[in-house]
Amino acid sequence: MNYRELRGKTAIVGVGHAGLGEAPGYTDMELLTRAAHAAVKDAGLRMQDIDGIATSSVSASMWLMSVVETLGLRPTYIDGTCVGGSSFMSYIQAAAHALWSGQCNAVLVCYGSAQRTSALGRGVITNARKVLDPQPYEAPYEPMNPPSSYALAARRHMHEFGTRREHLAEVAVAARAWARLNPEAYSRDPLTIDDVLSARRVSDPLTVRDCCLVTDGGGAFVMTRADRAATLKQKPAYILGSATAVWNRQISCMADLTVTAARQSGALAFDMAGCKPADIDVVQLYDAFTINTILFLEDLGFCAKGEGGAFVSGGAIAPGGRLAVNTNGGGLSCVHPGMYGVFLVIEAVRQLRGEGGARQVRDANLALAHGNGGTLSSQSTVVLGTAATL
Amino acid sequence: MTQVSTAGQGVERQYADHLAQGRFMIQRCSACARHVFPPRELCPHCDEDELAWVAPTGRGTVYSWTTVARTPDAGGDYDVALIDLEEQVRLMSCVVGIDPAAVNIGLAVQARVEAGKDGPRVVCVAVEPQQGGQGRAP
Numbered sequence: 001m002n003y004r005e006l007r008g009k010t011a012i013v014g015v016g017h018a019g020l021g022e023a024p025g026y027t028d029m030e031l032l033t034r035a036a037h038a039a040v041k042d043a044g045l046r047m048q049d050i051d052g053i054a055t056s057s058v059s060a061s062m063w064l065m066s067v068v069e070t071l072g073l074r075p076t077y078i079d080g081t082c083v084g085g086s087s088f089m090s091y092i093q094a095a096a097h098a099l100w101s102g103q104c105n106a107v108l109v110c111y112g113s114a115q116r117t118s119a120l121g122r123g124v125i126t127n128a129r130k131v132l133d134p135q136p137y138e139a140p141y142e143p144m145n146p147p148s149s150y151a152l153a154a155r156r157h158m159h160e161f162g163t164r165r166e167h168l169a170e171v172a173v174a175a176r177a178w179a180r181l182n183p184e185a186y187s188r189d190p191l192t193i194d195d196v197l198s199a200r201r202v203s204d205p206l207t208v209r210d211c212c213l214v215t216d217g218g219g220a221f222v223m224t225r226a227d228r229a230a231t232l233k234q235k236p237a238y239i240l241g242s243a244t245a246v247w248n249r250q251i252s253c254m255a256d257l258t259v260t261a262a263r264q265s266g267a268l269a270f271d272m273a274g275c276k277p278a279d280i281d282v283v284q285l286y287d288a289f290t291i292n293t294i295l296f297l298e299d300l301g302f303c304a305k306g307e308g309g310a311f312v313s314g315g316a317i318a319p320g321g322r323l324a325v326n327t328n329g330g331g332l333s334c335v336h337p338g339m340y341g342v343f344l345v346i347e348a349v350r351q352l353r354g355e356g357g358a359r360q361v362r363d364a365n366l367a368l369a370h371g372n373g374g375t376l377s378s379q380s381t382v383v384l385g386t387a388a389t390l
Numbered sequence: 391m392t393q394v395s396t397a398g399q400g401v402e403r404q405y406a407d408h409l410a411q412g413r414f415m416i417q418r419c420s421a422c423a424r425h426v427f428p429p430r431e432l433c434p435h436c437d438e439d440e441l442a443w444v445a446p447t448g449r450g451t452v453y454s455w456t457t458v459a460r461t462p463d464a465g466g467d468y469d470v471a472l473i474d475l476e477e478q479v480r481l482m483s484c485v486v487g488i489d490p491a492a493v494n495i496g497l498a499v500q501a502r503v504e505a506g507k508d509g510p511r512v513v514c515v516a517v518e519p520q521q522g523g524q525g526r527a528p
Contacts, residue, residue, distance in 0.1 A: 143458070
């Protein structure tokens with residue numbers, strides 16, 4: 001069987017989240033458990049029905065096994081791949097293979113992080129990772145990662161294409177506009193371009209408003225084969241195309257800071273889904289930093305390389321604009337607990353179900369969720385569609 | 391079964407030894423003639439085990455840079471840069487001895503080893519381009 005034949009053969013049938021924003025007194029595992037439970041219930045299933053599991057944690061290398069133990073599972077399919085925030089969409093393709101081949105029947109993809117309210121400070125964790133996962137050719141220069149890596153990419157994009165800080169700010173302003181329509185979003189105060197430009201500098205040209213939130217949050221979704229999905233209680237979000245690409249880990253090893261591996265993951269996902277960027281009704285792009293949205297719009301083919309700044313100008317990706325991007329408010333304004341990818345998938349599914357409330361995109365039948373991991377390291381694209389798109 | 395000898399030291403240690411003796415060395419593959427950085431055991435371009443240490447000219451240009459905000463008490467703002475060397479490898483470094491506001495993409499630099507507070511590291515000094523494109527450090 002060719003992988004393209006997986007198009008539409010599996011679907012997301014349940015989504016759930018927990019502890020968005022601040023969940024003091026909870027651990028990563030507890031938020032994951034609550035989110036997983038919510039997703040399984042949303043699917044109309046029980047945890048005992050779950051026989052496939054995919055999860056990871058940036059700080060715990062054997063996280064998958066801890067999750068299996070905590071949830072009381074005996075899975076026939078496991079995936080503990082950690083490629084950073086995009087991990088949660090990177091799980092989809094292999095899970096679809098496993099479901100279709102009959103290796104398993106219901107895959108739970110889940111994540112939880114209490115990084116904001118954790119008693120263990122992020123500085124402690126950052127220093128521990130420097131010892132456990134050293135990068136000796138970057139560490140001597142003390143880049144403030146991740147922001148510095150993305151700042152380097154932003155600066156290069158500005159140099160090559162004339163992109164301006166105002167364009168980056170447009171991304172933040174648009175995300176905030178969507179967040180103001182989302183009662184679950186963390187940051188909902190008005191935000192202007194001037195607010196972004198004059199905010200505290202982090203790593204030139206990025207200010208704190210160019211950077212994602214640091215919140216708590218757990219998220220999860222459940223995948224089954226398509227025939228079973230049609231019998232369950234929620235409107236299925238069918239997996240039409242999915243692909244993941246990794247070209248480098250460190251920013252100093254990235255061949256061209258203005259071209260991400262989203263070019264590869266997007267091309268493969270669209271090819272498999274049999275559609276084009278112009279066909280997509282609603283887009284979720286991993287906006288860890290404002291430059292990300294511009295880069296991914298270009299590399300996924302929504303606009304030409306170098307034109308991302310113009311594309312996002314004048315509120316074009318805000319509510320009422322030409323393209324609905326990051327309708328939950330994004331990592332910039334909704335939620336970002338360290339690895340944000342699962343929330344992009346959840347929002348895409350909810351839009352396709354028509355559960356978006358005030359932020360619902362009309363006639364949403366095709367959705368794209370694109371995750372990024374590390375420092376522009378991993379890229380993973382998934383195209384989802386309603387039954388009308390099969 | 392193919393047995394690979396691990397006598398001697400790995401390349402990360404060899405690089406550090408060179409640096410400790412004041413030498414910034416990169417690798418060049420004898421099989422495909424391309425230069426390699428960061429140091430590796432195997433050429434990432436041609437998969438051959440033919441990497442040898444060479445001294446780069448040290449001449450390069452700034453590919454990108456960022457100024458990290460840091461309070462004056464903690465030492466103040468500092469720059470982090472990505473440098474493209476003539477040998478077509480890139481490294482993370484910093485540009486020293488110049489007003490941070492004067493750093494820009496395309497700036498010609500000369501890499502050298504300095505004794506950093508946590509050990510020796512490669513830093514880059516801005517150079518004035520001369521005729522023929524060969525810079526001379528001020």
